[in-house]
Amino acid sequence: MLRAHLGRLVLAVSASVVTELAALALMGTAAWLLARAAQQPPLAALSLAIVGVRAFATARGVFRYGERLAGHDAALRALATLRGRVYDALVPLAPSGLPAYRSADLLSRMVSDVEAVQDLVVRVLVPVSTAVVVAGVAVGFTALVLPPAAVVLAIGLALAGVVVPLLMVSAARRTARRLAPARAELAERHTDLLHGSADLAAFGATEQALTDAERAGERLARLERGTALTTALGGAGSMLVQGATTVAVTVLALDAGSLAGVMVPVLALVALISFEPVLPLVPAVQRLLESRASMRRVLAVLDARPPVAEPASPLPAPGRDVTVELRSVSVRYPEASRDAVDGVDLRLTPGRRVAVVGTSGSGKSTLLACLMRFIEPSAGTVLLNGHDVRDYDGDDVRAVITGVTQDAHLFHTTIRENLRLARPDASDDDLLGALELARLRDWVSSLPAGLDTEVGEGGGQVSGGQRQRLALARALLADPPVVLLDEPTEGLDPQTADELVADLLATTRGRSTVLVTHRLFGLDGVDEVVVLHAGRVVQRGTHADLVAVAGPYQDLWWASHPAPASK
Ligand SMILES: Nc1ncnc2c1ncn2[C@@H]1O[C@H](COP(=O)(O)OP(=O)(O)OP(=O)(O)O)[C@@H](O)[C@H]1O
Ligand SMILES: [Mg+2]
Structure with a gap:
């Protein structure tokens, strides 16, 4: 120096x-x-x-x-x-x-x-x-x-x-x-x-x-x-x-x-x-x-050693046709006594939609962090179009695999600037389109300053549910070929939550999607449901298959649907 x-x-x-x-x-x-x-x-x-x-x-x-x-x-x-x-x-x-x-x-x-x-x-x-x-x-x-x-x-x-x-x-x-x-x-x-x-x-x-x-x-x-x-x-x-x-x-x-x-x-x-x-x-x-x-x-x-090492000479950025595959991926946090994710396999071909469910702490967010290349698996490999994801530049990976993290941050500026983070050249119509999908358009239109409304530090001037949906609109605006959604309905009332999931699954059709959720409604629309417990996949299959057999998924289902017969 x-x-x-x-x-x-x-x-x-x-x-x-x-x-x-x-x-x-x-x-x-x-x-x-x-x-x-x-x-x-x-x-x-x-x-x-x-x-x-x-x-x-x-x-x-x-x-x-x-x-x-x-x-x-x-x-x-x-x-x-x-x-x-x-x-x-x-x-x-x-x-x-x-x-x-x-x-x-x-x-x-x-x-x-x-x-x-x-x-x-x-x-x-x-x-x-x-x-x-x-x-x-x-x-x-x-x-x-x-x-x-x-x-x-x-x-x-x-x-x-x-x-x-x-x-x-x-x-x-x-x-x-x-x-x-x-x-x-x-x-x-x-x-x-x-x-x-x-x-x-x-x-x-x-x-x-x-x-x-x-x-x-x-x-x-x-x-x-x-x-x-x-x-x-x-x-x-x-x-x-x-x-x-x-x-x-x-x-x-x-x-x-x-x-x-x-x-x-x-x-x-x-x-x-x-x-x-x-x-x-x-x-x-x-x-x-x-x-x-x-x-x-x-x-x-x-x-300090970065949790993810960038390759010296990265592969060229992947195109929009993306296949992602996890092969017996385990993740252990430093100083943890057990793996947060333990030997998980997952294959996401273009357009495939997967829901990940499981109790709190079962490793759902960690799995997504691994897909976004925020953390390195301690064992197993993540493949992107057949190549080890470690051979790509991290930013190139996140250009095709990204979404809403569980604690998405809003910046102390306007709604417009918060959304444009994902796509700086987006027009107001694009922004309103994304807000519509996130079920926020009516709310934003009703605000006196509209898109110019300030959200406060960390989004402190909007409600928790609005904050999460603004983050969702931002992710939808980025429009990556692989969308990761971590609890997008957190903080919403059950009815809005269910409508939002239905909407999300409709709008992300044709795009690979991983939806982490604790509400099981609407999961009949996804290709595969993966049930995690303590980092391991304990069940996987379609919603119809899983709900029909005794097991963790059925337990979760009943827990979230106290009167399943009336649904
Ligand atoms: N940064 C971290 N450092 C150490 N341990 C962590 C860290 N983040 C998560 N963990 C641990 O890893 C495990 C999995 O956490 P993770 O956040 O993936 O769970 P989750 O399924 O997303 O839970 P939730 O439904 O509450 O969001 C937990 O036991 C948690 O305590
Ligand atoms: Mg989580």
Whole structure:
């Protein structure tokens, strides 16, 4: 990441070094000028030093400006690169790899952790390199004038620039490692408070959640106070060393009989000023520790293994005639003790319609996620037109196999834009057609703003049933050759639900369809019903066959039709 911006970084460090050297030279020259002027020499003897003072003073300002410009330019560019990388790493994790992180934690990794890494450039790399060069020059100059003073100065600089920061490292290491997670925890608590406010209020748990959030805040504050104290102590220690060293150098210079009087203030001021770039090392080390913890969290995201590997050279995208086949497919979620889908076979020739039913947790949604190539089977293969689906690009697969997921998301924008996600060039007539199929057209027409109605964050301003049907309209608009529908009637009253299923089966005729449903009405219209239990296919056949024999399907049927005789 830094390598890409090395040129700018070198520029920033050079500008910073020149700035500090100019400051050092300015003070040295000014001290010499004052001391020499006190001896009242002819003006000509001073003119060079006068020009020097002016030049160094100007150079210091100009180069300071250049250093800020180049340093922040490099840092912000590195920030953009890194944020892009983190985002690129997150994309293949979605959707099934993301639940491993909490959204607030991901946000703090994306925002504050990445910014902490930027700090590494501006507040660590540049100051450390500057301090090393300036300290070297100051010691070198002093050595030329008075070698014993150079030894004292070198010891002082090493104390302030190396020993004190190292002491701090050991003191602050433990807090620094706890700081980034503590920040993330506070962010998580706040997201829970925001998103879960209704549920917390409904169960009278608001007080507890507030207390938890406050505790997380206090923990963070305690850690930060500790860190601040260490930094302050470190800073004070370095300043003490600075003062003591300056006094020692001055005493040595006064004692050295051989030294011209004018050089005493020069050495004293050079010693004093040479600490200027060294003092910020204490906070720099602090930053370094903090950014290391952040860096680790960012790297964890960068190195996260995507749940689905994309092929290096994918097959050309499949056409619209698609045959999909599952061959003894099993899926096991990481850290699960049993397979969520266990040895399932399924064949979807063009136009074939299959319903998948089963109790909650039986693996229906997992099966669809596998078909959409959101997760990789742990055993068995998914074939698309006879080729392993892993040889296709994931997006190409989803261009032909897609639909409504169980928790379909609506975006915080208008109905029109939510639908157009599936087909950006769709006309209003297309949109209304899809809404008609999803039984939403009358509702949308009755809205004052029609298609321009905002649905709110996550569709929060429409009902649950409307949200699900908007997602359905979106899937129908995409018009893939293989349509997957996960509980499209969730949240609807029984009558609308049954009408919708009948409609869906009518409109998706001629298109391969997998319908996951817990309502068994209308399934006489599909070619095959697959009954899942604990990930396994326990029954399969037509509705008529299955309902006639004792078994799970008949049980489900009776459970959803309390008076089967009257139907
Ligand atoms: N992201 C996940 N990580 C770990 N386990 C999961 C994950 N998603 C689902 N599971 C587990 O896999 C099993 C199958 O879940 P799945 O969502 O496929 O069931 P389902 O049949 O769709 O249920 P429902 O009718 O409630 O939607 C369940 O035991 C569930 O706990
Ligand atoms: Mg499900």
